[in-house]
Amino acid sequence: MDDELSHFYGRLSATVAKLAGAGRVGFFLLENETLLLQEEAFGIASDLARTLPAIECRADGGSAATRVVHQGEIVRADLSSDDQGMALNRHSLAPVGAKNVVAVPWSSGATRLGLVAAYDSSAPGGFTEDDVWVLQVSATTAALVWQQRELAKRLVAGKDEEGERMRGVAERMGELEEMKRKILNLAAHELRGPLTVIRGYLSMLADGSLDAASLRRVLPILVGKAAQMDALVTQMLEVARLEEGRLHLETAVVDLGAVVRDTIDVAALLAVPGVTVFFERRPEPVLVVGDAQRIATIAGNLIDNAMKYSPDGGLVHCELGSEGGKGFLAIRDEGLGIASHDLPSLFTRFGRIVTADNSHIAGTGLGLHLSHELARMQGGDITVESELGRGSVFTLWLPLAEGKSMAGSRS
Ligand code: ADP
Secondary structure, three states, X not given: OOHHHHHHHHHHHHHHHHHHOEEEEEXXXXXXXXXXXXXXXXXXXXXXXXXXXXXXXXXXXOOHHHHHHHHOOOEEEEOOOOHHHHHHHHHHOOOOOOOEEEXXXXXXXXXXXXXXXXXXXXXXXXXXXXXXXXXXXXXXXXHHHHHHHHHHHHHHHHHHHHHHHHHHHHHHHHHHHHHHXXXXXXXXXXXXXXXXXXXXXXXXXXXXXXXXXXXXXXXXXXXXXXXXXXXHHHHHHHHHHHHOOOOOOOOEEEEHHHHHHXXXXXXXXXXXXXXXXXXXXXXXXXXXXXXXXXXXXXXXXXHHHHHHOOOOOEEEEEEEEEEOOEXXXXXXXXXXXXXXXXXXXXXXXXXXXXXXOOOOOOOOXXXXXXXXXXXXXXXXXXXXXXXXXXXXXXXXXXXXXXXXEOOOEOO
């Protein structure tokens, strides 16, 4: 109980004592099945009130205090003679020598707050009905004050909660800003490579040092660089959408094989010397449920990585199939492979794993994070098996369109 409220009960009890012709009036607050006399009330100093023992007032107890608080009774008693009065006296901290007492419930709606007791009536016949009514009015007033206090407390707590929420939002906005800054830096850095190549050829074209025959030769390179830039920009935009919760899927039944074929055609533009991409075709389609555009993004990223991280060349083998209600696209490479201790950070945002062998290979650390999130949003997943120095298998899993799986199962 705060000082201000305690002071209020003190003053109220003095006023009510006067109105009811009582020697003393006390407000007892119920807390954990005990009644606590409110400090300053009852005409005793607050430090003394603190040392007084609490009065037991269990809901299932039989004491007079229980009857007032839990059963809503008004109890009057002659403290000097009857048993009930003695009990109330013993347990209600009545001043030594008090003759009589009347106690009324103190409640706020369904909440039992405690009781209000008046001692030592100045009237010869003890407390009258009017005195009881004065006590009841004072209990109602005190309940209103208590209620208003609770509301104020809740308001403050609510404000704290709101403040906490706002702090959370501000933090998230800060994170988003930081991420946008990182993405912009990465974009500027990663786009510079292909852009430099394109610009180089353009200036050769401008000064006439590139003849028609050479142009035909470099044209696929230019198209490849433009495709690389396009893929990078798409990746950055998708990550930004994902972070801001603006990434919405357009789900349909998708022929996984058709998507893979288109992706390989694009990947061919980015061909890495010495790397052969092989797509094992199946007579029956693998039909999955997902967003064709996003599946292409994932497949493109996995195939691109398989080529990129095979600097000494080798075979990139793409295989389709179905297993356990899921369609899959497995992409196996014979490249650098990944150490088992690096596998857990593979799908994290900006999770580049830089080793002595791959440090010369450009990357953003966003591709696998985005692919993994996209796969999961479509009810699928990406799994990985890898061995350092031997190669990796990345497998994209997506839910099969019901009854539409006709492809062979995984070997
Ligand atoms: P990055 O843009 O760096 O390629 P990714 O998110 O696509 O980012 O991949 C994260 C990291 O995982 C890469 O930095 C690389 O170390 C590793 N990685 C991804 N795919 C392969 C792969 N097929 N073989 C070896 N390492 C790979």
